[in-house]
Amino acid sequence: MINPGLNKYEFVLDNKYFLRELLENVTMEDSLDEIAYRATVKMIITSDFPGIAPGQEARVSGVPFGGSSMIYLLHPGVVWECNSQTKGQKHLPVTIYDRMIYIAKSEDEYLFSAGQTASQRLRQYASDWGIPLGQITDTGIPLAKAIYRAQPIWSMIMSDLKETVTKGGKMYRPRMTPEGLELLALGSNETVWVLEKEQNIEEIGQLRTLEGAVTQVKVLGNAPEDQRSPVLALVKGETDKYGTLQKVLSDSKLTDSGAAKSAGEDLLSGVQETFTVTGIDINAIRAGDKVQFNSMELLVASIKHELGSPGHMTAVLASEDYIRRRYYARSF
Missing domain, CATH: 2.30.300.10 (Baseplate protein-like domain - beta roll fold)
Structure with a gap:
């Protein structure tokens, strides 16, 4: 019908x-x-x-x-x-x-020198592929030299953005708009919608899990192929409370114990918490937007709009820390 x-x-x-x-x-x-x-x-x-x-x-x-x-x-x-x-x-x-699908499905190779930012590299991808540009926020963090062998362009973009976050920068997301490809900081939306039970939210689900938690990080240095890697740092978190859930971090750019410890601490995490809310559709909300829910400022991890008058939406919300660990932690 x-x-x-x-x-x-x-x-x-x-x-x-x-x-x-x-x-x-x-x-x-x-x-x-x-x-x-x-x-x-x-x-x-x-x-x-x-x-x-x-x-x-x-x-x-x-x-x-x-x-x-x-x-x-x-x-x-x-x-x-x-x-x-x-x-x-x-x-x-x-x-x-939207036409970002071509970035997701297309592969290429790139060699980038040290000192470029993720914004500059995004401009290069767009230029090579004939993609018009809209507002490109300056990420401001110089990146290391990168050699990207054949892989989806989206994977390269995410590697650049993850390195930006690892080096202290903000989290960014590319988005296709009528004006062209844009790069926006997560949570930078001008209108922050307030989601409230019995107002515009009908159902709330809360998930708390140890799946994805990291309570101990072993940071390894470089070693010859026939030798075990040296341990630069062993960083402990809430092992007494949750048990040992260890992640191994091996990064050739880490050469001293201080930097290794700092990198390991960034990966520690406890109970993972997300909220799933269903309610009246607010059709302008996108993934990466900031919303206010139960007096908390959260980011939208995913959203499904069922359009109508009124429509319905289902959104998964999480803290900025969770989003950083889940989507912007580098894979070593």
Whole structure:
């Protein structure tokens, strides 16, 4: 059935076919685990349907929560997958990504000299791949020399951003916008939404787990292939309380015990805590945004919008420390 609750939304194909009247449901998903914003659009197929195929330009627009005029929610986008279903009336679920999907799926090699920042390297990736740029925040942290063999460009970007955090910088996330590729600090959104039970939140889940906890870090130095690596530092955390959950850190850039101890301390963590909230959809919230929940300022790790009037959303929220350890800790 065509959903009248989607009258505040629009799906446009090839910049000329406005298909709002055919929409059954639209979901949009964003996560720090992925680089591209994803929309799943389900439509009823009529006799005058223009046809759709992977590779076509697409966009999703809508009236933001609390607003009155339509804005782009996912643009520029590309049709990635079509999966028709026929049982009487023909239905067509379509998967659309913003154009960051090309960064996620494409591989290349790069050699970067020492002293460049993650912002400068992002500009280089964008230039080489013909990606227009919007606002690129200066990360301000010089990085070490990097040799990236064939791998997804997204992996290189994340390596640069993780090194930035390791060296004391902020956490950043690339985001595709109508103005071009942007680089934003996590939690830098101007509007910080307040999520409150019995106001706009219907259900709250709280997860506390030792999965992913680190209570002891062994930091290793360099050694010849036929010898064991020297131990530069053994950093203990809450081993008495939670037991020994050890992580081994081996980094050729660490040469003294002081730096090794500091690096090890950055990896220590106790109980991992996240909140999953379900409520009235605030369709402008994206992964990496800051929200206020139960008087705490938290970051959005992932969010799923089920568009409608009103729609619903499900978001996973976590502290800045958790996000730093979970998504921005370097893999050694």
